[in-house]
Amino acid sequence: FRELFKGTFHVTKDEDFMTHITASLDAILSFRYGTGPGPNPLELHWDMETTHTSEWNQKVIDLLCSQYTILQQKNQWTIRSQESIREDIKQKFTQCCKCWTKARPCILSDGMHELPRHVEARLSENEAGEMQVFCLKILPWQADFCHEMKIIDK
Helix, strand or coil: CHHHHHHHHCCCCHHHHHHCCCCCHHHHHHHHCCCCCCCECCECCCCCCCCCCCHHHHHHHHHHHHHHHHHHHHCCCCCCCHHHHHHHHHHHHHHHHHHHHHCCCCECCCCCECCHHHHHHHHHECCCCCECCEEECCCHHHCCCCCCEEECCC
């Protein structure tokens, strides 16, 4: 699925989904109420605010299954059932969603949201307290800040 997600979402690792721009609420609602086209196959976005069972995400999964089937034939991969492909895509979505959720600002005890520097600090340490190396692009919630967050392994 690495090739599928790299080609579709332009990501190579689950952690790259920290900066994924979720589908717009307007697009999701118009799709749900039949007044909009739904996910754009040429520029797919998950609805990261919900699970893989939402109408929007089910459509994204359908589109990804079709794309995978094309790649499967083109690259002469072992033939897999649509159900097997769907299950793997759902599992991959769940993993990516966890990464995306981790990068969202938490609500603090005073009701305010974490500042980007606090998110950076929280993300910079793994469970063992060791520094992780990654670079976050400008996140949607960070639109007012004109910098990239970088964490350098010491």
